[in-house]
Amino acid sequence: MLFNSVAFAIFLPIVAVIYFLLExxxxxxxxxxxxxxxxxxxxxxxxxxxxxxxxLAVTLVSYGSGYLMxxxxxxxxxxxxxxxxxxxxxxxxxxxFKYAGLLSSLMNEDRAxxxxxxxxxxxxxxxSLTYVFEIYQGKTEAAPSFISYAxxxxxxxxxxxxxxxxxxxxxPQFEERHLFDYQRIRHGLIRMAYGYFLKLVxxxxxxIAVDLIYDNYMxxxxxxxxxxxxxxxxQIFCDFASYSTIAIGVAEILGFRLSENFTxxxxxxxxxxxxxxWHITLNNWFRDYVYIPLGGNRKGTFRxxxxxxxxxxxxxxxxxxxxxxxLWGMLSGLFQIMEALIAPLRARFPRWLKVFFTFMLFTFxxxxxxxxxxxxxxxxxxxxxxxxxxxxxxxxxxxxxxxGVFNLLYLAAGLVVLLIYDIVNERTGDxxxxxxxxxxxVRWLIYYLxxxxxxxxxxxxxxxxxxxxx
Amino acid sequence: MKDRLKxxxxxxxxxxxxxILCLLAFLLPMSYMSVEYVMWDEEFENSEKPYIDAKxxxxxxxxxxxxxxxxxxxxxxxxxxxxxxTPIEMYYAVKNYIDRNGAPxxxxxxxxxxxxxxxxNWDQTLYFNFLTAGEIGEIYFKALETGDPIVAKxxxxxxxxxxxxxxxxxxxxxxxxxxFTGNKEANMKKFDSIRADLGYCEFGSADGDDGETHEVYxxxxxxxxxxxxxxxxxxxxxxxxxxxxxxxxxxxNEASGKAIHKEFTExxxxxxxxxxxxxxxxxxxxxxxxxxxxxxxxxxxxxxxGAEAYTVELREYMESIDFxxxxxxxxx
Numbered sequence: 001m002l003f004n005s006v007a008f009a010i011f012l013p014i015v016a017v018i019y020f021l022l023e024x025x026x027x028x029x030x031x032x033x034x035x036x037x038x039x040x041x042x043x044x045x046x047x048x049x050x051x052x053x054x055x056l057a058v059t060l061v062s063y064g065s066g067y068l069m070x071x072x073x074x075x076x077x078x079x080x081x082x083x084x085x086x087x088x089x090x091x092x093x094x095x096x097f098k099y100a101g102l103l104s105s106l107m108n109e110d111r112a113x114x115x116x117x118x119x120x121x122x123x124x125x126x127x128s129l130t131y132v133f134e135i136y137q138g139k140t141e142a143a144p145s146f147i148s149y150a151x152x153x154x155x156x157x158x159x160x161x162x163x164x165x166x167x168x169x170x171x172p173q174f175e176e177r178h179l180f181d182y183q184r185i186r187h188g189l190i191r192m193a194y195g196y197f198l199k200l201v202x203x204x205x206x207x208i209a210v211d212l213i214y215d216n217y218m219x220x221x222x223x224x225x226x227x228x229x230x231x232x233x234x235q236i237f238c239d240f241a242s243y244s245t246i247a248i249g250v251a252e253i254l255g256f257r258l259s260e261n262f263t264x265x266x267x268x269x270x271x272x273x274x275x276x277x278w279h280i281t282l283n284n285w286f287r288d289y290v291y292i293p294l295g296g297n298r299k300g301t302f303r304x305x306x307x308x309x310x311x312x313x314x315x316x317x318x319x320x321x322x323x324x325x326x327l328w329g330m331l332s333g334l335f336q337i338m339e340a341l342i343a344p345l346r347a348r349f350p351r352w353l354k355v356f357f358t359f360m361l362f363t364f365x366x367x368x369x370x371x372x373x374x375x376x377x378x379x380x381x382x383x384x385x386x387x388x389x390x391x392x393x394x395x396x397x398x399x400x401x402x403x404g405v406f407n408l409l410y411l412a413a414g415l416v417v418l419l420i421y422d423i424v425n426e427r428t429g430d431x432x433x434x435x436x437x438x439x440x441x442v443r444w445l446i447y448y449l450x451x452x453x454x455x456x457x458x459x460x461x462x463x464x465x466x467x468x469x470x
Numbered sequence: 471m472k473d474r475l476k477x478x479x480x481x482x483x484x485x486x487x488x489x490i491l492c493l494l495a496f497l498l499p500m501s502y503m504s505v506e507y508v509m510w511d512e513e514f515e516n517s518e519k520p521y522i523d524a525k526x527x528x529x530x531x532x533x534x535x536x537x538x539x540x541x542x543x544x545x546x547x548x549x550x551x552x553x554x555x556t557p558i559e560m561y562y563a564v565k566n567y568i569d570r571n572g573a574p575x576x577x578x579x580x581x582x583x584x585x586x587x588x589x590x591n592w593d594q595t596l597y598f599n600f601l602t603a604g605e606i607g608e609i610y611f612k613a614l615e616t617g618d619p620i621v622a623k624x625x626x627x628x629x630x631x632x633x634x635x636x637x638x639x640x641x642x643x644x645x646x647x648x649x650f651t652g653n654k655e656a657n658m659k660k661f662d663s664i665r666a667d668l669g670y671c672e673f674g675s676a677d678g679d680d681g682e683t684h685e686v687y688x689x690x691x692x693x694x695x696x697x698x699x700x701x702x703x704x705x706x707x708x709x710x711x712x713x714x715x716x717x718x719x720x721x722x723n724e725a726s727g728k729a730i731h732k733e734f735t736e737x738x739x740x741x742x743x744x745x746x747x748x749x750x751x752x753x754x755x756x757x758x759x760x761x762x763x764x765x766x767x768x769x770x771x772x773x774x775x776g777a778e779a780y781t782v783e784l785r786e787y788m789e790s791i792d793f794x795x796x797x798x799x800x801x802x
Contacts, residue, residue, distance in 0.1 A: 005625075005628060006628035006629070006631055006632045006637065006639075007625065007627075007628040010628070010631070180473065180474060181473075182473035182474075182476060182477055185477060186477070186480075406646075447484055448484070448487070451484055451485075451487055451488070452487055455487055455488055455491065455638055455642070456642075458637070458638035458639040458642050459638065459639070459642035459643035459646060
């Protein structure tokens, strides 16, 4: 079920109203958590009923592991073995769904396995793993009941594309009472509206331009490909950040606080900083459960660089069973290492130049991320460097991007709104709260600006979120 | 409670632009809809209040609409066929017509054979809101029963709700294109011309076309059980209301005549005969006439010259079997 679908517009109010009634009426949270589980499974199984079984299996394995660990206070070795077994089982499941098709096709192209990748599997397996890791590390208590845990593991706002929540942050919230709260719901709705704005006004329009050029990549100049890839960088930000923002807004309506996943990444002036502002929860996951256990930056400079490289390579693998994603991850790691090596030189650059370089390096990595396969990626990179065609800078009109005057103006206006919102977010830390604090006429003007811009984009139609495929 | 009411009130105020757009889409369809909508609207209005007191009606799809000139066929004839309709939509159109105005004396049923195989316009049917919610629900449940992949496809229910509520996601693109009211004049003109021609409507106006029609892409008669079910219901409805009935076939051009598969035409003929088998009084023609390419306005539909030729041929056939007399006998 897409956040930007009529089905979800019907689903959410029903879930929220019944949840508040149950929370208000019951003494324990069991019934309201059961309701959330039912809603989450319905949400997930709406796409394919079989997906629910996988989610249930992942929930049972991670809960069972955590349950056993709490009885292993003094049996450290057994606990470690159980942790390894759980990680192997869960990562093995993820690996199977992501890589079995690819591996079988490498062995025998004619008899390749056709495995459907369940949507969101990478996200909820990683979220379930945080529970097992945190119990192992003693950072969190085992879930008070299977119901609470199942509600955490299947929580629908984060199920398909995160944010990947740590159990120590989200799980205790299923034991809190969440009643109707006008202020909180209003704040959540503003977050949701901004999320829809990112998706419908910006990402969907940018997709038209990017797809047009990438679909004809052999017939366009290097400049046009570079332009399309720059636009893709913004598109993927708007697309993914929109999902996270809507998820945070939805959870907030229900009374749950989720972690921020994007905090103005394009305002950062280094690759290392960029990744602290982009898909934050995934990067934190890799930092806490891969980078630090590998030694982090405690074992010398070489090991630090190696660890960064390993983490980003794994991050690339997490994204998909395609060499382009793995190379993308490796490249992202390499950029950070190179950046660290030339740190004294970089220090002399003005900030705006460093921001620009950071954006362009990210965009360069997007050549790999956006391409269908490695041949296409290398062709496009080659074309950018050998067939740039300076004259096309002057001859290519923005009106050639398949958008038309109206959509182009709409896009430009949307980008201005995005910039202002992000500046306010950067300065105040919470643009939604800033809007709420304005005087009534200003506040309503902003509300209507969002509503009109979103409605005006309704004709573009519902498109799937890019990160669903991961 | 105060906060809850405040939230609902504010939500409604914020949704005003959405409500206005939905209302515009609901109230002014003739102002922004494309020209295809006109014949659906005309048919809807005709079933509410018939333009003429027709004794004979032509039932079918775009080929029926564009092939039969009522004025040339017989007196008091009206063409209530709809372009883009399959037997599904026509069943309800005829049912509503009969419920409101009583059954006509005679009817000619003409459908393109490929409409039994492909429900390619279901989104358009929903988009035009021709059917009531109850009718759509009935069709949906039947589609689930027959496993129809188009009508009962995943996500269809929210889709149906979107159309019913006239949500901007479905209608805004067309409203933009028409600048909200820009199509009104052309649509009204089309409406008047359909009325003037007693329901006839030209689809292709070229002086000939040698393109192949949809039927040639089917090697066998791979029909949709849902369409065949409604075709059977349509025939039953007419027969049980004592309507003197002729089932005829629309013409295809020479290019298509050469390419059409024998298994397809045989399968189709058997299907039509089966649908009419319980009612021996029904006149059935299963042979698909092949006309010269020059009589086609596009690869699928005859032009006006083709319509004249077909109507005359149909009239002569009907006279040869004393069709009009049969009609009066039924009522005697």
